[in-house]
Amino acid sequence: MTPKLSQGRHYLAIPGPSVIPDAVLQAMHRPAPNIYKGELVDLVEGLFPDLCKVGRTSHHVAIYIANGHGVWEAALANTLARGDKVLVLATGTFGHGWGDVAEGLGARPQVLDFGNRSDIDMSRVGEALKADVNHEIRAVLAVHVDTATSARNDIAALGRLIADLGHPALLMVDCIASLGCDRFEMDDWGVDVMVTGCQKGLMTPPGMGFVYFNDKAAAARDRANCVTPYWDWKRRVDPHVFYEYFFGTAPTHHLYGLRQALDMILTEGMQNVWHRHEVLANAIWRAIDIWSEGGSMEFNMADPAKRSHAVTSLRMTAPFATQLREWAEDQAGLTLGIGLGLAPSNSPQSHGFFRIGHMGHVNAQMIMSVIGTIDTGLKALNIPHGSGATEAAAQYIADQQSV
């Protein structure tokens, strides 16, 4: 057997958890701090305004020791009463997943399914809201970027639609994959509740989640009857004593990591963070355009305007996608994302999907390495593909950054 070339620094290019910056790892490598006073307490107080800057809101944010599924539940538990109707806008696995959590809490989801290859169709949402003459729908749940399909939804248009119809439902948005990658404006876009996690665009190891909410959502909390003590956001944003921020022991080392990550994001600047993700996503897409000429690969989302800048979901003739992922990991030290929800798992078709994560701590040389490695794998495996993809991506970045 030929010796492998995978020894060296491994690259995890999956759509979350994302690459952890060395500076974040180093910030976490320290002795345990006092959790009652001093440095850690000051650090936590400083996180809230900076989390709000990243979420583009002047309202509230509650921190949970939880993953994305945890804050899905927290957001719903604080705003819904049992039996409430919620309108679920599904453009992939994650939209359906959030709707299932609502159902589990005793709400009544009405699911509008837009399939796996399309964004939210606003005309269908408008019809559903207009049909709701008694305003039984209490919340509209949408996913900004569905990580399974890589569809990016137009949340600004959704916010305008709800406002234009004068419908009182809360607009609740999952930005777990998109925050710190794709442009998102909580207040300007009319979003009442937004949830995110720390392990994607926020570049921190998995384990913390965030629920952002405005005053309209805070008012909904008063009639919510699903909420249990741990998930209640009231004291978490307005604690009498420090431990109430977390309803227990603070996630000490994660907080140091997050502090460092927020410093990196805010030093770069939100506009620059969004721009970097946009250019790097486009470089990958130039390469995919060329590979696709071979007939074995295509975008899951055909329209670039509806694609996320954080993740790209791809379709290949089965079993090429699995072969390519395995080659990249075993032979080159690059882990690509598996397909999610586009075919039954373990079916022959499930070997025809993969995803590239390009979120968070990624730069041009890393993205050129992902492209070059995929190009190499396609050649090593004799998978039909157009040639010149790496060249096209290089030319695209060069054109953007010419000095």
Ligand SMILES: *Cc1c(COP(=O)(O)O)cnc(C)c1O
């Ligand atoms: C990753 C992700 C989730 C789930 O987050 P977990 O931390 O795995 O629970 C939910 N929604 C979206 C859009 C995601 O990308």
